[in-house]
Amino acid sequence: MMIYLKPRIVYLRILIGLLPYFGSAQIPVTDVAANAQLVILNQNVATLNSQLVTLNSTMGKLLAQMERNVTVNSSASKILSQDLTAKRTPASYVMGSPEMTELYNLKDKIVEAYKGTQKNLRSFANLEKVEKERATETLADALVQVTSLVSQGSHIASTGEIIESADRLSALRSILDKMDSVLETIIKVNTSLLQKNEHRKAVYSLIKTN
Known part of the structure; x- marks a missing residue:
């Protein structure tokens, strides 16, 4: 655009510089060719001015949009950061939830039953x-399971x-379902074990009686 306009601008400057001489030479104002060229030059300048106004307006809108985008992106980034923080930080109702209370209650019940x-x-x-021996193995496995489950529960909550x-x-x-x-x-x-022991105890007692 600038390369295309430059020769015309130079020509306009030359023409403006020659206008006094044109006047002194008494070139008729009604010269068709000169008037036509002036009209063309004026139109070109007007077009250029219009283009500059449009460009300035467009640039202004673009800059305003960029500023809005920066603001929106900044807000979105802040919201995303807050969301991630909220997900990383366990809510107080999770730590104090009935599930956590039941987790530790079940742990106590299991240990007591063990x-x-x-x-x-x-x-x-x-x-x-x-x-x-079988009962002892089952109990040992149960204790390992509950220890792992309580650890998992505490980890998930915190x-x-x-x-x-x-x-x-x-x-x-x-x-909790697994702990149950x-x-x-x-x-x-x-x-x-209780039933077997009591049954055999009764049988042995009956045998001794007979």
């Missing part, structure tokens, strides 16, 4: 050795990883 069953294993006199609070609670409920299963296993083992 200790009670272990005590019965030592005190029951009518159990076979293999039965005691980890700085990007996890939604709702997902944390969902994971906790899944862990562990507790049921221990109770079943204890009940089975």
Whole structure:
């Protein structure tokens, strides 16, 4: 654009510089060729001015849009940062949720059931050795499981990883289901041992009586 306009601008300057001489030479104002050229030059200048106005307006709009984009991007970045922080930081209701309370309550129940069953294993006199060994292995496995599950629950509730609070609670409920299963296993083992011991005790008592 600048290369195209430059010769015309130079020509205009030359023409303007020659106007006094044209006047002194008494060139007729009605000279068709001169008037036509002046009209063309005026039109070109007017067009250039119009283009400059349009360009300035366009640049102004572009700069304004860029500023808005920067503001929007900055706001979006801030919102994203806040969202990630919220996901990394466990909400207080997660740490103090019924799920967390139940997690520790179940842990206590499992430990209590474990200790009670272990005590019965030592005190029951009518159990076979293999039965005691199997029960001991089951109890040991249950203790390992509950230790791991409690650790997982504590980690999920307090980890700085990007996890939604709702997902944390969902994971906790899944862990609680597994812990319930562990507790049921221990109770079943204890009940089975108790029944076997009492049954054999009754049988032995009946035999002695006869």
